[in-house]
Structure formats: C-alpha cells, structure tokens
Amino acid sequence: MYELRNYTELLVKKTLEEYLPKSGLPCQCERCRADIMAFALNRLPPRYFVSLKGEVFTSFKAQTVPDKTRVLAEVISASQIVAANPSHSISSETLD
Numbered sequence: 733m734y735e736l737r738n739y740t741e742l743l744v745k746k747t748l749e750e751y752l753p754k755s756g757l758p759c760q761c762e763r764c765r766a767d768i769m770a771f772a773l774n775r776l777p778p779r780y781f782v783s784l785k786g787e788v789f790t791s792f793k794a795q796t797v798p799d800k801t802r803v804l805a806e807v808i809s810a811s812q813i814v815a816a817n818p819s820h821s822i823s824s825e826t827l828d
C-alpha cells in the first residue's frame with residue numbers, strides 16, 4: 733500500500749516543534765499549532781512523494797527540499813499571526 737506524503741508538511745512540523753519552546757507564544761495548544769502549520773503550509777510549495785504505508789521517513793533529495801531558512805521564516809510569521817488572532821479565546825480559565 734502506497735500513500736502520498738508532503739515533505740514540506742513534515743519539515744514545517746519539525747521546525748515548529750523546535751521553534752515553539754523558545755517562541756514565547758502565549759498559547760501553544762494543539763489548535764494553535766495546527767493553525768500555525770496551516771498558515772505556513774499555505775505559503776510554502778508542497779513537495780509530495782510516494783511512500784510505502786507505515787514506512788519510516790528517512791531521506792529526500794536535497795535539491796527538491798524547501799529552503800529551511802524560508803520554512804522557519806514562514807513558521808515564525810504564521811506564529812505571530814495566530815498569536816495575534818487566535819482561533820479560540822485565551823484566558824487562564826480557557827485551556828483550549
């Protein structure tokens with residue numbers, strides 16, 4: 733069984749996971765993380781590849797990989813947009 737996967741999505745997810753702990757964002761819940769990924773992914777070119785279902789991702793041809801600096805820039809920019817316009821209300825009583 734084969735499936736389509738988007739390398740850009742994997743890269744954005746990894747970049748976001750590394751960026752969040754030092755981002756100082758007021759909310760880092762699952763919803764906000766998904767919103768940040770959606771914003772960033774809509775601004776980056778997709779890089780689909782076929783993988784065997786369940787196969788662990790190992791490598792990808794370097795020349796087709798989106799620029800990591802650009803990915804980080806889009807993640808930071810998306811984080812600022814989401815922090816300024818969260819999809820849910822943020823208060824100490826609202827967890828999500």
Ligand SMILES: [Zn+2]
Pocket residue numbers: 759760761762763764765818820828
């Ligand atoms: Zn949130």
